[in-house]
Amino acid sequence: EPEVTQTPSHQVTQMGQEVILRCVPISNHLYFYWYRQILGQKVEFLVSFYNNEISEKSEIFDDQFSVERPDGSNFTLKIRSTKLEDSAMYFCASSEAPDRAYGYTFGSGTRLTVV
Amino acid sequence: GNSVTQMEGPVTLSEEAFLTINCTYTATGYPSLFWYVQYPGEGLQLLLKATKADDKGSNKGFEATYRKETTSFHLEKGSVQVSDSAVYFCAQNRGKLIFGQGTELSVKP
Numbered sequence: 438e439p440e441v442t443q444t445p446s447h448q449v450t451q452m453g454q455e456v457i458l459r460c461v462p463i464s465n466h467l468y469f470y471w472y473r474q475i476l477g478q479k480v481e482f483l484v485s486f487y488n489n490e491i492s493e494k495s496e497i498f499d500d501q502f503s504v505e506r507p508d509g510s511n512f513t514l515k516i517r518s519t520k521l522e523d524s525a526m527y528f529c530a531s532s533e534a535p536d537r538a539y540g541y542t543f544g545s546g547t548r549l550t551v552v
Numbered sequence: 553g554n555s556v557t558q559m560e561g562p563v564t565l566s567e568e569a570f571l572t573i574n575c576t577y578t579a580t581g582y583p584s585l586f587w588y589v590q591y592p593g594e595g596l597q598l599l600l601k602a603t604k605a606d607d608k609g610s611n612k613g614f615e616a617t618y619r620k621e622t623t624s625f626h627l628e629k630g631s632v633q634v635s636d637s638a639v640y641f642c643a644q645n646r647g648k649l650i651f652g653q654g655t656e657l658s659v660k661p
Contacts, residue, residue: 441595472649479641485647528596538601538603540586540601543588543595545595
């Protein structure tokens with residue numbers, strides 16, 4: 438069964454450093470998403486991406502965040518200057534279509550720890 | 553606004569017990585509804601879904617019925633197993649998935 442692959446599985450970084458989280462969505466999917474889950478809290482939407490541009494972003498997704506699809510397969514989330522409160526599990530997801538009937542396929546996540 | 557509310561966890565059951573995890577939603581219009589499961593150390597996996605009122609989603613012995621009149625999508629299973637221990641998330645799709653807070657289920661032998 439096709440998978441969404443995320444790397445690394447765990448990243449530790451110092452406050453103020455830049456991090457890039459990587460994702461390889463399912464090959465025939467066109468819609469891509471990033472979500473995050475702070476420990477013990479709900480899964481929160483960050484951003485959706487289609488046709489090489491952001492479709493929607495949440496209040497969380499401020500100027501410190503950016504997304505990119507640098508080639509035909511990768512989808513990345515960059516945090517320019519990490520803060521302690523950015524520590525969370527970050528999930529990438531992809532979907533064939535944004536139609537409400539479709540579910541998303543999620544990756545296993547990257548646990549980001551900012552120290 | 554649009555939101556999803558789940559019952560508080562953790563829920564602890566003995567093997568073969570009946571499971572109900574409550575989920576209610578607020579939304580304008582009629583979203584599609586989903587249950588996702590997160591096993592320890594893994595990502596979110598789609599468990600089941602329903603796209604319109606009175607639809608019943610089912611998978612792996614789990615069921616949930618889309619109830620428009622009560623704005624609910626409760627997850628049920630007649631006989632749980634130890635392997636069902638996980639965190640369960642209810643979600644609605646409004647062009648993006650909106651999740652509830654998750655309910656941890658622990659099944660003891």
